[in-house]
Amino acid sequence: MGISSSTPQTEGASAQEYPVEKAYECDEINKRSIGKFIIKCCGHEGMGDDKDNRLRRLLQGAISHLEKEKAHVWQNAELTVYDKYANCYTMKAGQGQYKFLVHLDGRDEIEVICTEKPKKFWGLF
Numbered sequence: 001m002g003i004s005s006s007t008p009q010t011e012g013a014s015a016q017e018y019p020v021e022k023a024y025e026c027d028e029i030n031k032r033s034i035g036k037f038i039i040k041c042c043g044h045e046g047m048g049d050d051k052d053n054r055l056r057r058l059l060q061g062a063i064s065h066l067e068k069e070k071a072h073v074w075q076n077a078e079l080t081v082y083d084k085y086a087n088c089y090t091m092k093a094g095q096g097q098y099k100f101l102v103h104l105d106g107r108d109e110i111e112v113i114c115t116e117k118p119k120k121f122w123g124l125f
Helices: 031-042 054-067 069-077
Strands: 003-005 022-026 077-082 088-093 098-104 110-116
Touching: 022 031, 031 054, 031 088, 054 077, 054 098, 054 110, 069 077
Parallel strands: 022 088, 077 098
Antiparallel strands: 003 022, 077 088, 098 110
């Protein structure tokens, strides 16, 4: 489990290179796993340049959203974030049946939306 690059491009793609996809698999999406993902993608806060500041902000917004969903959701979820260079960062726990997208809305505020939920089969019998 860890970060893997899904495309042949190297890590640290700039605006001139093709978009990069980074995937991170974990047992559960929680504050600790998102924190590790932030450090892997952006480095420690205050170290080096702040080119990944927006990505850090989006991932921190995802941490704030965790408590708005039931705990079992994050054991079977996929969280996708796009940075300003159209690079795709994905965290996946379990089968990733609950899909969430983290983005900035028109007012430059962080929004986390659920784009897909597993179908419920209750009442079919």
